[in-house]
Amino acid sequence: MGYGIRIRRTNRRKFRINKRRAGLFLVAVIGILIGAAAAIGGTVHYIENKPTKLRANVDVIADIPVITDFVSAKTMERPGEQRKIKYIVIHETGNAGKNANAASHNNYLHTKANSQQKSWHYTVDDREIYYHIPDNEIAFHAGDGLSQDGGNRNGIGIEMCINPESDYEQTLENTAKLAAMLLKAYDLSIDSLKKHEDFSGKHCPDHLLSEGRWDEFVTMVKDEMNAE
Template identity: 70%
Template sequence: MGKRKRIRIKKGRMAIFLLVTTTFIAAIGMSVYLYITGLPTELREAVTEVDAIPIITDFVPKETKGRPGQERRIKYIVIHETGNAGRNADAASHNNYLHEEADNQQKSWHYTVDANEIYYHIPDNEIAFHAGDGLEKGGGNLNGVGIEMCINPENDYEQTLINTAKLTAMLLKAYDLEISSVKKHEDFSGKHCPDILLREGRWDEFIGMVKQF
């Protein structure tokens, strides 16, 4: 065997070695990444009501600023209030708002709840922009399902709380989450939200309601 041939064989072996090593490292890297972030959660079965409260599904168009369509692992249910005290600022009007603004701004959430109905705007297993923490790892936008409670003056706030607690309980069951997964917007960005609930010191009461359903 001539010297040149030996070198060529060595080069061939080296290429195979590098290929195997690179593939191995890539596979380990991917596994570690998925271990840390979790596989995207499978979407729950579609329902049209929770405990007789209608859920109206009207998804915001995909591949818009508000709904980029990125799937993720669900780790939290994030509770908000709309902060919108104008007349008729109910769940339906917030649904219209999200549809109208989908192309214009990175502002979105999954559900809006009022005393009579629930609008479902973005699939639970996709990111939305409600927690004010960008796409921080383990954050509210990346891993949370955002629920907005209406506070418009003609709306019954107490019934809205009950409806939200029922929706939250349904989601905890659907995604096999603990009660500790229920978070306030405030937990992620420090914004005083859900404002009325926190001002009145009723967060623990709300958690108690969720547990009860």
């Protein structure tokens, strides 16, 4: 009799242990499934947002010289974070001072390199283009911080000069050529051509918008893309 009771007790204990083991096993399986799902999700997210590979550097676009003079890496202006390129973002410098051309804006960026989070990729005037930060790195021109789908995180910022001795119409043409080249180089459609205003509401590019010429500019870029 006593023997029989011991067996029953043993069985009960075994059953309790098994139940606990089964519970632990279930928790482990659920954990593994969640981990796997997260890993797959993370990979998909990584693939979708994989940094764009830098296109081959150019020295000349049409007959416009392009001067590459990168701002030092690991500075406030150029943290060096690579990203996927989704937009070309058009700006005007807002600087109507004499000699506020592309070269002087390049100097400005190099002088200010580690003092402000304000930067862009290209400056265009009527004679030349300066290339300051690699296309596939984040810069700070769109006024929208580092928002996920924003202009800073995903855009190549182009500043057009408005200095009085520079021919604005020629600057527009040069900018259209640059924007068309970049859109094609990164397999982007004309819909990826944006203005600063699209991201932060700032009235920029100021002259172009004030004169109601944005659509005309988009057509210029489209024509350049279709040329050749």
